[in-house]
Amino acid sequence: MGIGDSRPLPPVPKEEDKDIDFNEDTIDVPPPPEPKADPDIRENVEGSTLYNVENVTTEYTEIKDAIVDKSNATGKTYVYRDQEFPSESISLYYSSRPPSRWDTIKWKRPTDISRDPRLLTDGVGSEDIVQGQLGDCWWLASCAAISRSATHMKRIIPQDQKMTGPDYVGMFHFRFWRYGKWVDVIVDDQLPTMNGFLCFGRSADKNEFWLPLLEKAYAKLHGSYQAIEGGFTQDGMEDLTGGIAINYDLGRKTPDSLFTILYKAFRNESFVSAGIGGSGNIEDRFTGLVSAHAYAMLKVARAAYEGGYVDLVKFRNPWGGSTEWRGDWSDSSTKWDTMDESVKRQLGYADKDNGEWWMSYDDFTTYFNDVTICTVGPDFDADGAPSGDKWLLSTINGEWKSGVSAGGSRNDIYSYATNPQYLLYLQEADDYDPDEDSPAEKGKCSVLAGLMQEYRRSGKEDGLDNLYISLNIFKVSQPPRTRLDARFFSRNREVATTSTYVNRREVTITAELDPGYYVIVPSCFNAGDSGTFLIRVFTEKNVDIQDITG
Structure with a gap:
């Protein structure tokens, strides 16, 4: 959900707040040029140097x-x-x-x-x-x-x-x-x-x-x-x-392990935000929540309460002030009256009109539409935390050109075959630790791939909007000499995909793949849609990537 809203006009200043006279001369200095993205393919950059x-x-x-x-x-x-x-x-x-x-x-x-x-x-x-x-x-x-x-x-x-x-x-x-x-x-x-x-x-x-x-x-x-x-x-x-973000839908689609994922995310210094759908930036007079609005999640906690535990989350409304949640565990909620004072101190509870509040995890998943976790490194196992101490990043800068390499979706496999194609060679399986890894991960390569469309927001003035994009990964038995053709796509399905086409800046895939050869195909839904893109491939072991678009 794209989210945007605004606040009321600022008040007229009091007499003592009026402009202060300040005499100054100005000097025009040419601005520095913005660095351009590296072209083509850049492989296997150590994660520790990326940031x-x-x-x-x-x-x-x-x-x-x-x-x-x-x-x-x-x-x-x-x-x-x-x-x-x-x-x-x-x-x-x-x-x-x-x-x-x-x-x-x-x-x-x-x-x-x-x-x-x-x-x-x-x-x-x-x-x-x-x-x-x-x-x-x-x-x-x-x-x-x-x-x-x-x-x-x-x-x-x-x-x-x-x-x-x-x-x-x-x-x-x-x-x-x-x-x-x-x-x-x-x-x-x-x-x-x-x-x-x-x-x-x-x-x-x-x-x-x-x-x-x-x-x-x-x-x-x-x-x-x-x-x-x-x-x-x-x-x-x-x-x-510079991290990579994963989005989770809430409501009936809330993952069973989401609270654990969020808890690990905060423990590992990942970052979290959440959004509410709708339109009009309307504040609900019963809940205090605002439609079509984004919030920062600041903390999660499993707190002792009345002989048991309660799962809580803390939020920040960028509006600040008194526009806050009004339900259970809000600043003025009577729930706090029966919580031990030492637990409240640990949580940092305060009844202040500062745009921050606690609410129950259940209310959060009921009233919010989605939550996004950003990790400064690949989250291969989707647990809300970067995976391991070392990982490698390979990047691809590419372009969809109308009439050349903008083939659209698989609704037309002949056209789809003209999309950019990149050969990915996973050389060896990840290290396996039976004490930490599941048996299903043995002999596998953890891969996180993200497809990001470039510079669409900067082109708003020219009417550019996000394209509907998707990323597919196909298994091949050996390196193809030329691009995969329509016959291949008519007989083979992808082994990993971002699923449906969405008009977000970036879509991601997390997969456990066998060592071997694969072909990555980024595409837009509509054939002929032009644009540039960046593909990021995170792995634990070295990989080789080649452009086979031809």
Whole structure:
């Protein structure tokens, strides 16, 4: 479910909150080019190196030093002005008309908004995050989920940045994972405001600005603020971690082992979000839950209660404030009255209007539609935690070309055979530990493969939407000399598949396969649909991948 919503307009400021005069000169510095994804096939990268974002290329220090030197040489104060993402309507929206009241937006720097602006006041936490008028709750919920890990947030937000003093130059940079590669995004600190208040994402602390600046950098990455309205938390969590996310349907489709999966996910520092379907962002007056909305899951617990145990989950609403769950185990629920005080302290229970609350696991699976778990590494056994200490990643960058390699679904096997095809050679079975692995895993190769369509959100301005995509894996007895033809597909079924075609950015397969040769076929539902894609293949042992499209 694509999710997006917005909050009411900010209040008119009081007299003491009006704009602060700040005289400044600006300097135009050319923005650094964005790195492009590596072409073709990149094989067997050690998992431990995939997330070393410290090696990402950036021109931040070079530009900052140039501004400081110019200020020192002239005796004036210069600050950065981003020419690539200017403080103009083009950076706000791509539609022919501005969204509601966006034509009244004024751009202001933090020094114009706060008397004591800071990038961070006391670290990063989920309570910092408050949604504004932008319908990006899916992304803010992702931020709230990732904020549980100080280590990950330090990778995203470099710590050497100042908002005051001689090192302040009106420029900040942030890191995102983008289609197989970490990129560094530089922005100036001019932020959209209405009536002197930030009108999009903000921190609960009016002097803290990491969230609106991070949101601006993410908007720049996709072309405009409007381009990040509506989406899936799966995408947001992957963009903030470089991990891979798995989605589970709830209600009648809830897996029997889901609570155990969630418990392991939190124990192993994976990240979790959940969504509610519907439309209109309507708050239910009985439950307090909001339709078409995304939430961050912060904790799960099996807590002692009345001689037994109760399974609980804790959530964060990116709206913040009092829009919270109102049922059992909510902040004001009488259930807490009969729980031991020591257990409540362990859970960190607090009755506060901060957008956070506990609820029972059963109520969660009843009222929410899906839950997404993002692991920073492959979750081969689908238990909510990365598998093992070492794993390998192979990546494929490819393209569906209309009339050439955009063959569509198997409804037409002759056309389907023209889709891109890649030979996968699984050389040896995974190591087997009878104390930890099931007998069914002996002699098998654990494979997790994800098919991700690229740059569709950045193309919203041109009318691009997600394509309906699927990924199939076929077993072959020996390496084919050329691409598999329609005869093969008429006689053979896939051994692993993402199943039905869906219009998500990424679809995934988790499979236990015998060593040997396989052919991977990514496809769109409609023949002729064009686009570029990234395939990620996670394995425990070395693999060989070759393009046999021909």
